Amino acid sequence: MYHDPGKPVHKIIEERARESPDKVALVYEDGTELTYKDLISKAKAVANLLYENKVRKCDTVFLIMFNRPEFVTSLLGALYAGARVVIVDALTQKEDLAFQLNDSAPKVVLADEEVLQRESETLKGYAVLTEKDLSSASGEHEVVVGYEDDARVFYYAGIAGRTMQVIHSHRSFTGAIMPLVQAEGINANDVSLVTVPLTHVLGLDAALLSALVSGATALLLKKFNMDKIKEMVARRSPTYLVAVPLVFQTLMKEDEEFVKSLGQSLRWAMSGGAYLPPDDQRRWEELTGKPLLQVYGMTEAPQIFATTPEKHKIGSLGFPLPGVEALLVNPETLEPVEDQGELLVRGPQVMKCYPDPEENSKAFVEVNGKVWMRTGDILAKDEEGFYYFRGVRKRMLKYKGYPIFPKDLELILLKHPCVAEAEVVGEPAGEVGQIPVAKVKLKEGCKATPEEIMDFVNKRVAAYKKVRKVIILE
Structure with a gap:
């Protein structure tokens, strides 16, 4: 059963700040620490800075930053300002970047100084605020938003098979995080180690925000770096780690003894974003003595399935998270099948829409009197209800x-x-x-x-x- 808090993500985190204002929410690799009180105060100051730069409710703010505390306060600040936040990978450049800027027409761009220097020509003509501007932001501002209002936009349209806007409301943003939190029992005593980009749902939702909505602590790295990881772990022992398979493979290849030591504090680790070879999954569990879970989803519907420490099988993507309905169908006829077929889903994390009506008509279909989202992925299901990845129909x-x-x-x-x-x-x-x-x-x-x-x-x-x-x- 999914318990929908009925609140936007930034308001859930604000509740945690009221409960434990002095609890450390975020620790960055350079030693910077932000309490929950700091986090909300800085976010509202960013919202005020955006207001001073003429951002009003439903305007678009373009966020292109590497992992850093300012990314988190920028995201929350834009939400407080009532803006729709376009979240873009900091590696995006030139024509890709120009297309996304032109397509989304942002009122303000929030960028790293590093990104601004690299893409100065492409960003010419846009109002750009960097971490230097954010550090001097003051005051506070807040706009009341509706649960169905646009909250965030990504440019990873896997079902459409080309780069276009994937629009999430505040409802589906909250719905992307809370089912995973509820299924895995993430709580205020947890510490999450965040090594993957926050510009992707695995890093943002499953690794970072799962901790912040729970009143836990997130350890944030700019990017994967073995020495930085060891420093961070020595500073605070993580209780869970969510990352792509390559992170787990690299950790095991570079230092098995360190991986063994992680088992002393981790409750579990979780892999997502790509195929996890069963042998790597078994090896991690042998070294740490703790389960390496899997999470499955996509930009259009983050965190649909996962395994849990209590319900776990090597090689399986898991089972539908709370609130998720899953249906396997013949991909040509959309007739329901039992064992293997294209996955259709319904759930709180499913996107609001694409901006293209034609693409929406392809992504959303009616089967058995209900509207479902097509994933384009072929999955199989065993007799215990565990799902397994078998291939893709979409071009990706x-x-x-x-x-x-x-x-x-x-x-x-x-x-x-x-x-x-x-x-x-x-x-x-x-x-x-x-x-x-x-x-x-x-x-x-x-x-x-x-x-x-x-x-x-x-x-x-x-x-x-x-x-x-x-x-x-x-």
């Missing part, structure tokens, strides 16, 4: 847990003056997942080398989206 690659949409890269390839046709496919690449490989046909009489074409694309996209190989076809 995963590299180090990052989603890559071939369609996006194909559109850039077609802008090259010599490319007549282009297809991007995924090539298996071991622990990192898949790498994008481009197959192209050149226009008649036009000459270009694979290296030239690859350079043309890779100058325009984030590092994780880069094409790693170009094949020129006859």
